[in-house]
Amino acid sequence: MVSILSLVLGLACLCHVSLALSGEQVVQDLQRRLSPGSKVVLASDAAFAKDFTPRFSITTPPVFVVAAKPRLVTDVQQIVRYASRNHVPFLATGGGHGYSSTLGRLRHGILLDLGHFDAVEVDAAANTMTVGGAARSVNVSSAVQAAGKEIPVGQCICIGYAGATMGGGIGPYSGLYGTQSDSLLSAEMVTGTGDIVTVSEAEHPDLFYAVKGAGFNYGIATSLTYAVYPATNGGRAVNADMIFPGHLNGSVWRLAASFVGRQPKELSITLAVGYDPKLGGLFLIGNFIYAGPRAQGLDLIQPFLDLKPLNVSISTVEWKDVPAKAVYGHTLAGCTPGAHYVPFAANLYRVDVPSLVSLANYMDEAMSADPALRSTIIAWAQYAPHGFQRHADASSAFPHRDAVVFAQIDGFAEQAAQVPALARFGRDLRRRLQRASGRDALAVYAHFAHGDEAPEAWYSASRLARLRALKAVYDPENLFSYYNPVLGRSGCRAGA
Known part of the structure; x- marks a missing residue:
């Protein structure tokens, strides 16, 4: 239901290029160049479906002729150089959860496929963790918890951890x-120049800045090292779920608004607004995660409990199990591959209760009248500002540190024919959220984006000049431009 998705590690293209070589020729060429243990097949081979990572969303999927699974970072380098030299577009995938419509341009x-780069190693003494470019969040959480540590992780456990990082990566412990x-x-990255580089505050600090929020525009991350932190509350958290009838939406919004500016860093608030005739139409699910003692957590959410929700479920869980619970x-629904997913999003910089009540009433009326729209969910992620403000705004390309709410509009279609109606509804809801956001211009967390937004919405107008200048250094041929590109559509090579 709430999917944070993730994603793609490096996305490369030459903008609608037709494959000059046959697929068979590409397979033969790469097989000669890659190390033993690597695998290269035609997309039409049975091995493609069996041995390669499937995409979560198939609404606007990239189209492949060849699939390669490199064993070594030098193999990744060989593929990038070969594809660049022969004008073959390519997409590097970790978890396969990137769902921006820009991917359909490939x-x-x-x-x-970075499937061989899936290791997770935690050095508890040094408080560090090193992961491969395709390590999944679920494996990161398990390894980090076993070491008595924690780190921010999103609410969809099957996404690629590195891919989420390259767009920022937000979740319940972001507070x-x-x-x-x-x-x-x-x-460690393979850039658009075909070089293998290490980026950090000491090495290539300009690229390190870009990697932290826009990294998929510059290369493929094969190995990443992070700081990890001592487990809060013994590695356990309070998880509280509750369901509210739609007529209480105004009360829920007012309570959410009351936390703005005073939300404890240990508390995350997630709301999901949907429609179910069995619940009388519009409903809201509230999820509250508190990284602290149960009594303190319950005291904080007591005002929500006082609204007499239809259902309440409260438990104490291990930190690693928070996303699954x-x-x-x-949230596990976000781990099913092959879905027709229709995403939209808008950041909110205030909680405008009257506008949100109007939005909820509009949703109720629209979904009551048209059952085809009832798979739409608005997912609301509200985190404390403390964690975001620990780091200077200029420290990374992530531009949304002052967002109060990261709002997603998730549409799920059982059949492709349902996608256009869900897209129209999603755009309408996004427009209404934007009007209530407190900002004149649309701002969207890149990993939640539909793909029809301007680059300014993903990266902010204030960061674009710097990010675009870095393309000339690390990806001068604009290979990496299929996932919410900093250059937009205008960055395609002439004649491509």
């Missing part, structure tokens, strides 16, 4: 520590 390319990228210490476990 046609007749190479899937570069404590900020984004995943705020904990990044260094990364939150929102009655519905």
Whole structure:
């Protein structure tokens, strides 16, 4: 239900290039160049579906002719150089959860599957963790918890951890520590120039800045090292779920607004607004995660309990299990591949209760009249500012430290024919959220984006000049431009 998705580690293209070489020729060429243990197949082969990472969303998928699974970082380098030299578009994938519609611009390319780069190593004494470019969040959480540590992790457990990091990476513990990228210490990357580089505050600090919020524009991360932190509350958290009838939406919004500016860093608030005739139409699910003693957590959320929700479920869980348990476990729906997913989003910089009540009433009326819209959910992530403000705004390309709420509009279609109606509804809801956001211009967390927004919405107008200048240094051919690109559509090579 609430999916934070994630994603793609490096995205490369030459903008609608037709494959000049045959797929068979590309397979033969790469097989000669890559080390033993690497795998290269045609996308039409049975091995493609069996041995390569499937995409979560198939609404606007990239189209591949060849799939390659490199064993070594030098193999990744060989693929990038080969694809660049032969004008073959490619996409590097970790978890396969990137769902921006910009991915659909890739046609007749190479899937570069980082599946062999999935190691997770925690050095408890040094308070560090090193992961491969395809390590999943669920494996990160398990390894970090076993070491008595914690780190920000999103609410969808099956996404690629590195991919989420390269767009920032937000989750329930962001109130404590900020984004995943705020904990990044260094990364090994293959850039658009075909070079293998290590980025950190000491090495290539300009690229290190860009990696933390816009990294998929510059290369493929194969190994990343992070700081990890001693476990809060013994590594356990209070998880409280509750369901409210739609007519209480105004009361829920007012309570959410009351936490703005005073939300404890240990508390995350997630709301999901949807429609179910069995619940009388519009409903809201509230999820509250508190990284502290149960009594303190219950005291904080008592005003929500006083609204007499239809259902309440409160438990104490291990930190690593928070994403799987939150929102009655519905976040696991985000781990099903092959879905027709229709995402939109808008950051909110205030909680405008009258506008939100109007939005909820509009949703209720629209979904009551049209059952095809009832799979739409608005997901609301409200984190304390403490973690984001621990880090200077100029420390990274992540531009949304002052957002009060990260709002997603998630539409799920059982059939492709339902996508256009959900897209129209999603755009309408996004427009209404934007009007209530407290900002004149749309701002969207890049990993929640639909893909039709301007780069200014993903990266902010104030950061774009710097990010675009870095493209000339680290990706002068603009290979990496299929996932919410900093250059927008205008960055395509002439004649491509």
